[in-house]
Amino acid sequence: MSEHHPSGKTPGHTGHPGELIAVDEDMWMDVIHKMDEVYSDLLQYEVALEEKNAKLEESQQFILSVLTSMSDIMVVCDRNGQIEDVNRSLVDFCGREAADLRGRPIYDLFADELSHDRARELLGSFGQQAVHDCELPLRSSDGSAVPVSLNCTPRFSSVGKSLGMVITGRPVGELRKAYRALRQAHEDLKRTQQQLLHSEKMASLGRLVAGVAHELNNPISFVLGNVHALRRYAERLECYLAAVHRGESREALEELRGELRIDRILADLPPLIEGTIEGAERTRDIVDGLKRFSAIDRDENRPFDLTEVVERAVRWVCKAARENFRVNIDLPAELPLTGSAGQMQQVVMNLVQNAWDATAELAEPRLDIAAEIGDGRVQLRFHDNGPGLAPEILDRIFDPFFTTKPVGMGTGLGLAISYGIVERHGGRLSVANAPEGGALFTVDLPLLAPTRGA
Incomplete structure (x- = not known):
């Protein structure tokens, strides 16, 4: 007897074909x-693919624009030396289309057999070694041989394979024309720089003319006054000596001596001569200082006293x-340094x-000018009672040609030159x-080391 299932179907029966049981x-x-997720992923992939295609097209356009705008000729070769691509400059140079x-x-681009052989010798190992500044003649569009400076660089795939x-x-x-233009521009720049430095030095000297003239006027006037006095004294002494040589009597000589004040002249001569010498030496020192200042371009490395330099500079400007x-x-009293006192x-x-x-x-x-000494250095501080400097100026104050003065009142080189000195x-x-x-300007300088035994 066969066994019946409660549903009336025998075990193992799956119903009609294609019918899903127990779903x-x-x-x-x-x-x-799951289908929605797959569809969403497909949409994201499609969007990402479109973005990458857009970026790829943008990169291709960028590379094409760069290659088109290059003034240098460019050739891309494979490992066998076959031309794969060229830029517009080479097409214009040789007069042949890129497709050809x-x-x-x-x-085939080189002008003659000799250049062919030389090129094969240099470029024979394509993709193996670079070649720099190799001059070979190429055939131009009019058939002439034009020397070209070539640079060759190997190219590789992402896995390092030579391409x-x-x-x-x-x-x-x-190139020669460009080098000549560059050399000329460099010479013009050097000339302009020298002219600007000379202009700044002349401007500094010009500002000091009145001060130096006043500084020189005092000792020169003193010497001149003393010389006039010496001339009067000399006339009196000459008159007295003439009377002595004539054999005047003692009484007459005594009377003339008193009348001409010979004793007073003799007592006044030593300080008069000393004062004249002092005035002449003072004039010499001023001229010597001016001479050193006018020769500031000369590199010097000798001991000098910074205190004396500051006092002289202040005196000249303040006059x-x-x-x-x-x-x-x-x-x-002394601040010994080494270098150029004029600078x-x-x-x-x-x-x-x-x-x-x-x-x-x-x-x-x-x-106010003050100094602080420590660790073998001196900090010279220049503090004025002016309005100070705006924050945006502080970072540019030492830049060449930067100035806050009106046009025609300054070159903007004074502080830049000072910074370099x-x-x-x-x-x-x-x-x-x-x-x-x-404003507070600080000059930090190394002091001259004292000699042993000093």
Whole structure:
């Protein structure tokens, strides 16, 4: 007897073909969700693919624009020396279209058999070694041989496999023309730089003419007055000696001696002569200082006293400055340094001049110069009572040609030159706004080491 199933179907029966048994609604929902996820992923992949295609087209357009705009000729070769691509400059140079050049040997571009052989010798190992600045003649569009400076660089795949070589070049005539233009521009720049430096030095000297003239006037006037006195004394002595030689009587000579005040002249001669010598030496020192300043371009490396340089620079500037411009100097008796006294004098004069300009609108302009010594160095501080410097100016104050003065009133080179001079002396020039107001320039310099046994 056969066994019957409660449903009336025998075990193992699956119903009609294609009919799913025991598939409930949850399972269908899972299938639908999976399909939605797959569809969403496909959409994302498609969007990403379109973005990559757009970027690829943009990169291709960029590379094409670069190759088209290149003035140098360019050839891309495979490992066998066959031309794969060229840029527009090569097409214009040789007068042949890119399609005609592709697939042809690179050696067809050279002008003659000798250049062919030379090219095969240099480029025979395509993709193996680079070639730099190789001059070979190529045949131009008019059939002439034009020397071209070539540079060859191997190219590789992403896995390091050799693909061939990229060859770039420029006609030598253009290179020589460019070199000549560059050399001329360099010479013009050097000439202009020298003229600007000379102009700045002359401007500094021009500002000091009145001060130096006043400085020279005092000792020269003193010497001149003494010389006039000496001439009067000489006339009296000559008159007295003439009477002596005539054999005048003793009484007559005594009377003449008193009348001509010979004793007073003899007593006055030593200090008069000493004063004249002192005035002449003072004039010599001023002229010597001016001569050193006018020769600041000369590199010197000799000991000098910075205190003396500061005092002389302040004196020269202040002689030409306003009478109410007061400079207070608080320095040690000596500050021994090594270098160029003339160059350091220019630095000090520039800083004093800038302080004078910065305090021009004040009723009582003032500049304080003080020094602090430590660790074998001296910090020379120039603190004025002006309005100070704007924050945006502080970072540019030492830039060449930067100036806050009106057009025609300054070259903008004074502080830039001063900065370089201080650096050449192993120091540093800095600027800040003082907490109590005004600008504060600091010159940090190494002091001359004392000699042993001193």
